[in-house]
Amino acid sequence: MNNQDNEKVFQKSNINWYPGHMARTKREIKEKIDLIDVILEVVDARIPYSSKNKDIDVLVGNKPRIIVMTKVDLCDMDESLKWKLYYENNNYKVIMVDLINDKNVNEIIDVCNILGKDINNKRIEKGMKARRLRVLVVGIPNVGKSTLINRLVGKKVTNVGNKPGVTKNLEWIRVNENLELLDTPGILWPKLDGKNIALNLASMTAIKEEVLNIDEVAIYIVNTLFKYYSTNICSRYNITYDEDIVSVLDGIGKRIGAIRNNETDYDRVYNTILKDLRDGYLGKVTFDRYEDR
């Protein structure tokens, strides 16, 4: 898919896919960046490349940065580990977490504590007082930034939800005497680039539903699953591979009972595919392929 096609996916009606509040968030992060010691950059382990916001590099400068890969319970570990290695080879510290089952969250606290000690030692050397480490939690919508903060604090302190745009404002949250986090609304970048990035973002619900052409996204999901996870899709919907996409959609419609007036109700088919992927019923998948980068 070329850039033009990529953008077309988001140009349904007149809805702007890069809403004003994202520009505002970026501005507000910029204003606060001098207060920040460490960046937790949150990405979705199923799309570790597509969900990494390139604009963040400019926003955060050269502050210490940790990539947190969330939703590892839903990812294809073999594929996502290739990306972990890739980022590590580019000098990032990378931590993979499963926030539903609370896995590896303590590793983030440990790393922050080490960084915090370092920073405070330097402050004390300069005759300044030690202070709480301030950490910016940043990333695209719906990757789990607020869920991560709730896990780090150990209770619900901020709202979460499986749709983009739940967090609306920047908010400081104190984890303990040594650590304070800044939760931020998800931000995307104004111009889409790279093949399939827009569709990957849409597949993993990083973009509001009304902004996208649901048929294109659902068909992309079906094709990607046939390519890499054929057994998952075939067994979920009791279908076999067919190069004719309409036959495939009809087969899925039949299986899920999406039939109206003897015809397939395609909208229901599309919605079911998106929902099944989101809820993990189509298996553990990673859509960004390291080999295709």
Ligand SMILES: Nc1nc2c(ncn2[C@@H]2O[C@H](COP(=O)(O)OP(=O)(O)OP(=O)(O)O)[C@@H](O)[C@H]2O)c(=O)[nH]1
């Ligand atoms: N399966 C699974 N779901 C997760 C994980 N982390 C977060 N989620 C879910 O992802 C959805 C989005 O989580 P949020 O914490 O609201 O995401 P956010 O990045 O704060 O989103 P915005 O505020 O909209 O930018 C919620 O339904 C979470 O339960 C994870 O590790 N595994």
Ligand SMILES: [Mg+2]
């Ligand atoms: Mg949030």
